[in-house]
Amino acid sequence: MYFLLQAEPEFRRELASSIEKAGNVVRHCPDCARYHDGANPVCGLCANPNRDDSTLLIVPTDADLRAIEQSGSYRGRYFVLGGTISLAANKQPILREKAMLEAAQKRSEKGLTEIILAFPANPEGDVTIEHLRTVLSSLSNEKQITITMLGRGLSTGSELEYADPATIQSALANRK
Numbered sequence: 465m466y467f468l469l470q471a472e473p474e475f476r477r478e479l480a481s482s483i484e485k486a487g488n489v490v491r492h493c494p495d496c497a498r499y500h501d502g503a504n505p506v507c508g509l510c511a512n513p514n515r516d517d518s519t520l521l522i523v524p525t526d527a528d529l530r531a532i533e534q535s536g537s538y539r540g541r542y543f544v545l546g547g548t549i550s551l552a553a554n555k556q557p558i559l560r561e562k563a564m565l566e567a568a569q570k571r572s573e574k575g576l577t578e579i580i581l582a583f584p585a586n587p588e589g590d591v592t593i594e595h596l597r598t599v600l601s602s603l604s605n606e607k608q609i610t611i612t613m614l615g616r617g618l619s620t621g622s623e624l625e626y627a628d629p630a631t632i633q634s635a636l637a638n639r640k
Contacts (some may be wrong), residue, residue, distance in 0.1 A: 495567060497544045497560050498526050509533075509542060516540040520571050521580040522564060522596065524548050524589075527625035528582065535632035540580075543567045548583060548592040561599055568600065572607040579604070580639060581613045585620045612639045 468476060490499050493507035500507035509515065519540030523529050524547050532538050543564050547557030568579060581596055583589035593613050604611050615638025624632070 495570075496529075496542045497546070497563055497567075498529055498542065514539075517571065517574045518577045519580060520568060520576055520578070521582050523582045523624065524584070524592070525625070528623075531625045531627060532582065532632055532636075535629040535636075537629070537633040537636050541571060541576075545592075545596075548588040549595055551588055551591065561596075564596075565599065565603065568603055568609075572603065572609060576607070576609055578610045578612060580636075581611065582624065582635075583613070584623055585614075585616055586622075615639050 468479075471479075486501075489501045491501075491505070492498070493500055493505075493510055495506055495510040498507055498509070502508070504511060516539045519538075520543060521532065521538060521540055522543045522545055523532065524545055526544055529542050529544055532542075544560070545564060546560045549559070550556050568576065579600060581593045583592050597611055600609075600611055603609060614635040616635070627635075
């Protein structure tokens with residue numbers, strides 16, 4: 465707060481304008497649930513016909529999706545869950561489980577063969593992975609979809625958004 469009070473009035477005006485603009489143009493993609501802007505309701509990744517429809521990578525946040533995209537090692541489809549299951553009972557994020565299931569079902573009709581759970585190598589990530597395996601098990605069994613997770617090329621406690629491209633490539637290559 466004090467930073468804003470001490471900032472130049474022009475900076476405060478530009479910041480307020482940017483925040484207002486973001487609220488008017490940024491939206492969730494109906495296919496992958498990531499934030500994007502533009503006239504098209506579907507984001508550029510989901511609209512790209514050259515993406516591989518056989519894999520669906522589920523990530524906690526948009527920042528994690530961006531880190532994986534920057535690694536250049538994944539060309540499939542995405543879904544942004546909205547966080548991980550918190551082990552602290554008083555701060556549970558609202559996860560997009562229903563939308564994730566709908567996205568996986570929709571993708572299964574377009575040739576989906578693998579769902580990759582790309583979550584941090586920490587206790588919250590592990591709990592979320594186990595929960596999602598349970599949630600996705602009936603679809604997996606019915607449609608013969610393999611559920612994998614990233615290999616442990618990421619160190620325990622690390623966040624995807626801070627991992628370097630080589631580490632992400634290794635984790636994707638060594639998924640199980």
